[in-house]
Amino acid sequence: MIDFLRELVNQSQLYYPELLRGYRTTVILSVLSFTLAMVLGGVVALIRTSESRPLRFLSGIYVEFFRNTPLLMQLVFLFFGLPKLNLPLIGRPDWFLLSPFKAGLVGLTLYTGAYTAEALRSGLLSVDKGQTEAARSLGLNYVQTRIYVVAPQALRISVPLLTSILSALFRNSALVSAIGVTELLQTAENIQERNFQTFPLLTIAGILYLTLTLPLAYASARLERRVARAH
Amino acid sequence: MNPKDSAPAVEFRDVHKHFGKNEVLRGISNSVRQGETVVIIGPSGSGKSTLLRTVNRLEAIDAGEVVVDGISVHQKGTDVNQLRSHVGMVQQSFNLFPQMTVLQNLTLGPRKVKNESRTVAEDRAHRLLERVGIPEKAAAYPSHLSGGQQQRVAIARALAMEPAVMLFDEPTSALDPEMIKEVLDVMRDLAQEGMTMLVVSHEMGFAREAADRVLFMADGVIEEEGPPADVFERPKSERTQRFLSRIISH
Numbered sequence: 001m002i003d004f005l006r007e008l009v010n011q012s013q014l015y016y017p018e019l020l021r022g023y024r025t026t027v028i029l030s031v032l033s034f035t036l037a038m039v040l041g042g043v044v045a046l047i048r049t050s051e052s053r054p055l056r057f058l059s060g061i062y063v064e065f066f067r068n069t070p071l072l073m074q075l076v077f078l079f080f081g082l083p084k085l086n087l088p089l090i091g092r093p094d095w096f097l098l099s100p101f102k103a104g105l106v107g108l109t110l111y112t113g114a115y116t117a118e119a120l121r122s123g124l125l126s127v128d129k130g131q132t133e134a135a136r137s138l139g140l141n142y143v144q145t146r147i148y149v150v151a152p153q154a155l156r157i158s159v160p161l162l163t164s165i166l167s168a169l170f171r172n173s174a175l176v177s178a179i180g181v182t183e184l185l186q187t188a189e190n191i192q193e194r195n196f197q198t199f200p201l202l203t204i205a206g207i208l209y210l211t212l213t214l215p216l217a218y219a220s221a222r223l224e225r226r227v228a229r230a231h
Numbered sequence: 232m233n234p235k236d237s238a239p240a241v242e243f244r245d246v247h248k249h250f251g252k253n254e255v256l257r258g259i260s261n262s263v264r265q266g267e268t269v270v271i272i273g274p275s276g277s278g279k280s281t282l283l284r285t286v287n288r289l290e291a292i293d294a295g296e297v298v299v300d301g302i303s304v305h306q307k308g309t310d311v312n313q314l315r316s317h318v319g320m321v322q323q324s325f326n327l328f329p330q331m332t333v334l335q336n337l338t339l340g341p342r343k344v345k346n347e348s349r350t351v352a353e354d355r356a357h358r359l360l361e362r363v364g365i366p367e368k369a370a371a372y373p374s375h376l377s378g379g380q381q382q383r384v385a386i387a388r389a390l391a392m393e394p395a396v397m398l399f400d401e402p403t404s405a406l407d408p409e410m411i412k413e414v415l416d417v418m419r420d421l422a423q424e425g426m427t428m429l430v431v432s433h434e435m436g437f438a439r440e441a442a443d444r445v446l447f448m449a450d451g452v453i454e455e456e457g458p459p460a461d462v463f464e465r466p467k468s469e470r471t472q473r474f475l476s477r478i479i480s481h
Binding site: 134138141144153 | 314317319385
């Protein structure tokens with residue numbers, strides 16, 4: 001045990017620049033794709049609760065597809081499969097999907113967007129109908145009512161759920177190592193291939209993931225209590 | 232005389248409406264003059280609120296016509312947002328926007344619907360808060376107000392659009408008894424200032440004092456109408472008598 005701890009400190013000292021680079025990639029990738037997933041999920045949630053049946057159907061297909069297939073499969077398909085299809089623009093091998101980072105970003109965004117869409121949709125649906133009626137009675141149109149009155153309330157209701165989605169995203173981002181992104185887990189992997197200190201390095205990576213997810217878990221629990229009190 | 236003054240503010244022409252098999256409005260015809268205060272009373276399920284909600288098209292109708300200021304509300308080409316911007320509505324459950332301050336609640340409509348500048352909208356909002364007796368609450372959030380204060384803000388919010396007609400859908404039903412008066416006082420003042428008002432209410436005292444005319448509705452028809460003195464003291468229809476005796480006995 002003492003040896004193990006000593007090795008943890010030793011490995012950290014030896015490889016912290018490399019490990020921190022991987023950590024940074026994980027944070028950037030996750031935060032960027034979460035931001036994009038919020039925009040995507042917001043639009044999809046508005047469409048999924050709209051009055052248009054065909055649009056509701058199409059957005060439903062998107063959400064169910066990305067929530068019900070493995071993320072790893074989606075990433076592999078995006079990076080390795082799509083270029084082989086020779087589709088116009090997106091399928092061309094020289095297009096953006098060539099970069100593993102960009103493919104990872106797109107993959108995580110599409111996957112996480114399906115979850116943020118569901119979280120925001122349930123938020124939108126739980127805003128009291130009287131709010132919509134009051135806004136429409138003032139003469140606000142459908143879009144104004146949703147944007148100024150309903151959406152801000154829905155967002156507030158969805159915050160605890162969104163926090164746990166972000167936490168899941170930090171953990172899911174490790175999967176982009178499969179398409180060659182050198183994020184945190186892949187960095188640890190790379191180092192242990194050279195020195196065989198597998199468990200100390202995995203432990204260090206695990207601790208670094210916890211520095212991202214534990215504060216979120218704490219914030220999520222607090223926010224949930226606050227929303228519960230407000231109701 | 233201005234021709235607009237002689238035209239009715241709201242006119243119902245043989246309005247029919249059903250929910251499924253249940254016919255809630257069975258041929259309503261009536262007209263509300265400019266500046267008139269009409270209180271609609273009747274047992275629950277009689278169609279009072281539904282009738283009120285047809286005026287700003289929160290409720291569609293199946294046959295007939297509702298005309299507000301010469302505009303046919305339910306006709307296909309009618310710009311419903313334009314129409315609603317000059318028909319104010321106050322609902323039973325206030326429905327203030329909780330994420331906005333009182334001031335923002337009052338300026339949202341004028342700014343987004345009428346494209347008013349912030350200063351113009353805020354000046355009017357402050358004047359209206361003065362009028363409903365809570366000028367000091369401009370910066371407060373709705374959750375920090377009492378029910379009576381919230382409903383007065385809701386009235387001010389509707390007035391901020393400078394409506395030609397005000398609809399009140401049981402405005403005091405969700406209030407604690409000690410707060411009912413402050414809301415009714417505001418409504419009474421409005422009626423005296425000549426606002427055209429259609430009020431669904433169980434407040435018989437208010438109807439008696441403030442109404443120019445009372446409509447008694449039962450089973451989707453207007454069973455009886457007239458000045459409050461007549462309807463309350465000398466009801467002609469047996470159903471009106473029964474309803475009133477039940478209400479007054481407790």
